[in-house]
Amino acid sequence: MSNERFLAYYRLSGGKHEAFRKAKDICLEQTVEFPEELVPAGFIRDHVVGRIESFRKTGKDACEARISYACDTTGGELTQLLNVLFGNISIKPGIRLERFTLPKKLLKGFEGPRYGVPGLRRMFKAPRRPLLCTAIKPMGLPASKLAELTFLFGMGGIDIIKDDHGLADQPFASFRERVRLCTRAAREASRRTGRPCVYAPNVTASHPQMVERALFAWREGAGALLLSPGLAGYGIVPYLSCATHLPILAHPAFLGTYVLDPSSGISHHALFGQIARMAGADASIFPNFGGRFSFSKQDCRSIAEGCTDRMGPWNPIFPAPGGGMSLSRVPEMLKFYGQDVLFLIGGGLFKDGPDITANARRFREMVGG
């Protein structure tokens, strides 16, 4: 057992008195889940129960509590760490997990991102420029059509051509057929252009299909995996990364509710930045500001920081803004995100005219590729 502790920062709604009561409640709820008066004195009360390390008023109706927990409460496990950070208190209104910091010992127990920014830059021979990603769609096309799109995007110089996150194993385009044809199409485009280009199938599924699909994709030569941790669970990410050595793109499906209400849930920074990275994603997809979702510039900035701020020995990962983007937005996004970004333009690349290879090429030229 160890004395080390990690820190979680919570935004608590209410005046000082009410918010402090919430902070004290979190200390019990997230650890011993036991009436305070019955918590055994000594080790459990002093060490296992959460501890308020600081508390301050941050606004008219909000306070911030910094609460430390014994690293031992997590058992060194991702799912239990998430549980200590936000398990039961997810059910209580007026508590938002803003961010967390982990001591080295705890960080080391998680693999973190296998590639992240430096690894993907090497893989795509792109030492400086942003990486480019698009999605094959719409659902309902046969696998052969999706493979054709993959090829056309690849010829235009897109680095990662991913499944739309709703492509699973539907009768329109079964997983295996799609993966066979699309990996081949990406490889062929790469051979012709002389540039790396990979296909990233969506492997989100139930157990054990998710593992089977990831391994199948790896054997067929897919170059990355797309998955939605909100549906698949975060706990599968390190395993898939380890089993396939493929880069992982995390998709935000089913997770949005956590960030919508600024007084509860989990912050953009922690959810799409820190947690995605901790689980081992190499890029974290999220809806860009000004698209068809509602994230603000500040939300997006905080995600990018969660992806790239120093976090022990872990590589920074690519923030991957998408969701209703178009080529016309690229200059603004370049200015906002800088070079360490993976641009995801899906439907928008189709909108720019019928020649999608030409559209993709323009995309590539805009980022200096």
Place this chain on the structure above:
Amino acid sequence: MSNERFLAYYRLSGGKHEAFRKAKDICLEQTVEFPEELVPAGFIRDHVVGRIESFRKTGKDACEARISYACDTTGGELTQLLNVLFGNISIKPGIRLERFTLPKKLLKGFEGPRYGVPGLRRMFKAPRRPLLCTAIKPMGLPASKLAELTFLFGMGGIDIIKDDHGLADQPFASFRERVRLCTRAAREASRRTGRPCVYAPNVTASHPQMVERALFAWREGAGALLLSPGLAGYGIVPYLSCATHLPILAHPAFLGTYVLDPSSGISHHALFGQIARMAGADASIFPNFGGRFSFSKQDCRSIAEGCTDRMGPWNPIFPAPGGGMSLSRVPEMLKFYGQDVLFLIGGGLFKDGPDITANARRFREMVGG
């Protein structure tokens, strides 16, 4: 491919005009994720895209849309069904998934609960009375102490003695030692009382540890499994049920945010009722009204209905209200839930005096056991 469709009911914020725009947006966002004008005519536009089946104003600032999706969009898979129901639109404010209905063909593709109410009633030789559950705690106790508690609760006639959901594989009480000692303790209590009594370890973990722990628990003779789908993913539930044939108790940790804001997320009914049941949980734990959480009577009623309303061939499952309950609340809860309920009293059973076997016995007597 089939023409069958399933139905989702959404609550949409805003006046008629705004809400109808949201409904139209959902039809695209949840399926083709493609600009409307580019959706190919014919099969994809007519069949794959969601369809507004009805739309009505339900309040001053709210409407209800009934949207149908092709069953084929789900590929017959749990994770993809959840994705179609609420994946990307989780990121959009003012949309709440209220409930859904699945045609027989789609229902049949999911196992549903293996035991549910009739199966657990047989298992615990309790043809009519509510089932009783408690939790061993607090975190920080060694395995031997947790086993002692298991035994004492078992002697008092508790049916299911579960891990506190925060017990994982911590150094205080490793998973394997805890499971070995607690299964033995429950068995010994059962032998002495002549009544069925089982221990339910928490198997929530990352992959592949979760499967390993469930199988270990099964081999050691555990009688049920506890897991938190918000951390583990729903897609593991059918597998664990199938691999161990043990009843599954679903815990709400990390899921609370979905239900907190009545204008977004997922309804109590759909999340803790329908979805838990669809995934194959045999009992769904949730915080009772009037405890240390904030669910209303109506919320709890709607969960109980989601657990027990007719849903194709699936067994009803036990609603399992808990969270700050005490013996004094039992008569009120009996009146509210009737007999088809699994009462979960954790910390509250410790509060009633130092003899926890006596407390458990009183609990049992109160439900007519």
